[in-house]
Each structure stands twice: as structure tokens, then as C-alpha cells.
Amino acid sequence: MNDDDMPSDDSELRELPAIDIAPARAETIRRRAHAILRAEQQAPLVGSWAYLYERRVEPALLIGAGVCQVIWAVHGTLQLLMH
Amino acid sequence: MDSPADSRALVARLARGDTRAFDVVYDRHRAPLHAFLVRLTGSASLAEDLLQETWLRLARHSRRLPPETQLRPWLFTVARNLYRSHRRWALLDAGRLRELGWLPVASTPGPFDATVEGEARRELEQAVGALPLDQREALLLCTVSGFEPSEAANILGISAEAARQRLARARAKLRERLRALEVMP
Numbered sequence: 001m002n003d004d005d006m007p008s009d010d011s012e013l014r015e016l017p018a019i020d021i022a023p024a025r026a027e028t029i030r031r032r033a034h035a036i037l038r039a040e041q042q043a044p045l046v047g048s049w050a051y052l053y054e055r056r057v058e059p060a061l062l063i064g065a066g067v068c069q070v071i072w073a074v075h076g077t078l079q080l081l082m083h
Numbered sequence: 084m085d086s087p088a089d090s091r092a093l094v095a096r097l098a099r100g101d102t103r104a105f106d107v108v109y110d111r112h113r114a115p116l117h118a119f120l121v122r123l124t125g126s127a128s129l130a131e132d133l134l135q136e137t138w139l140r141l142a143r144h145s146r147r148l149p150p151e152t153q154l155r156p157w158l159f160t161v162a163r164n165l166y167r168s169h170r171r172w173a174l175l176d177a178g179r180l181r182e183l184g185w186l187p188v189a190s191t192p193g194p195f196d197a198t199v200e201g202e203a204r205r206e207l208e209q210a211v212g213a214l215p216l217d218q219r220e221a222l223l224l225c226t227v228s229g230f231e232p233s234e235a236a237n238i239l240g241i242s243a244e245a246a247r248q249r250l251a252r253a254r255a256k257l258r259e260r261l262r263a264l265e266v267m268p
Contacts, residue, residue, distance in 0.1 A: 010254070012207055013226035018114035019121055021131055029135045030109060034102045036142035041100035051147055 097145040137162045210260040218253035
């Protein structure tokens, strides 16, 4: 689709206004986000280890356990079939 | 709008916990993101809650964002996913309440009733709000929010071709609805 295909509705849609939230609410969100940013900085080691565990160690352990389970099940089935 | 280099610099500053970098992103994208959520959800209060959660997630994830992250699409993706997630739970709750006959009839005015000037704009907002969700989000991202269809496709987690198809369907349905409104007395 190219710009020639665009109906006239599009220009009106593009001109719809951005609607901001009330200034007081905007400030509340800003303050809370700042507090989180600062807290994240104050616990750098814990944060990075948690991330490493969550993204690398735990998935590797789960996949390893799954593979072991499959090998054990296949091995057991073959043993049963052979005897 | 962020250039890739600008976004990369802001991501690096956010990773260092720079609150001024957060303010730059926040002031730049807050209103467009809020407008997207208001039009997507049709509810001012829900849009505010989802907006807050989106910004708090940015703060929480600021240290783990990949350096090449484009902040604007990232924010819209998070906001859109939060709404999808909220909607799944809300539909479950509504289904349960309907079964029990406890679901009240919605009679509160829409978020645009007080803010929108002019009948034509109000009708346009209503016609957009009446689109199916899949089409509404594609239309809002590609027109009001100004994303390219390929960028919108990434936000929606679909192929660029699927995004174009949704957009085409949304435009056709919107035209149809607006024409019907013109015919109505």
C-alpha cells in the first residue's frame, strides 16, 4: 500500500490531538518512576544476578532437567522392550 | 520523534539511572502514548492506569534494555500488551458477571464527550472506537501515532503484510461507518 491509496479520512486521523493527562497525575508518575530508577541503581549486583539467573541459569536448568527426563524415559522404554 | 542515535543515547543514560534522560523520554512521549491508550481502551481512567504502568515498567527495565532499543516503539508495545492483558482478565470477569446477571448497563459518557470539539471529530473518534480491536490498534498506530506499517507490525507482533491488511480493513470499515453517520439524520 502506498500513500496514493490513503483515503481522505487519514488526514483527519493524523490531526487528532494528543491528549495529555492532568499535570498532577503526570508528576505523580514521574516521581514514582524516578524513585524506581534510583532504587534500581542502588542494588546493582542483586539486579544483575537476578537477571542472569532469570534469563540464563533457570532456563538452562529447566531444559537440562527436561532432556534428562526424556533420556531416562526413552532408555527405560527400550529396556522394557528388550526384555 | 527519536532518531536511532538519539534513542541509543537515551537508553544508555537510562541504564545509568539518569532521571533527566527519563524526563526527556517522558515529556516527549507521554501525551501521544496517553492519546493512543485513550483511543484504544475507550476509557480515560483505564488509559491513565495503563500509562502509569508503562512508564513504571520503563523505569524498572531501564538497566536491562538492549542498547539498540527504540524507545518509542518499545513504549507503545508495552502499552498495547498491557491493554491486551487487562482485556483478557476483564473479559473473564465480565463473562462471569454476565452469567450471574450482575453486569450493569454502561451509561457513563465516553472519554471524548467532554474534550472533543466539533461534531465531525466526535463522530470520527466514535467511529474509530467502534472498530474491532485488531483493526483499531493498527489504524491508531499507523495514522494517529504516525508509525510506518512495518513498525506497527513489530509492535503488534505480526507480519508487515498482515498489518497492512488490518489497516486496509480498518480504513474500509471506518469509511463505511462515517458514511452511515452522514446518512443518519
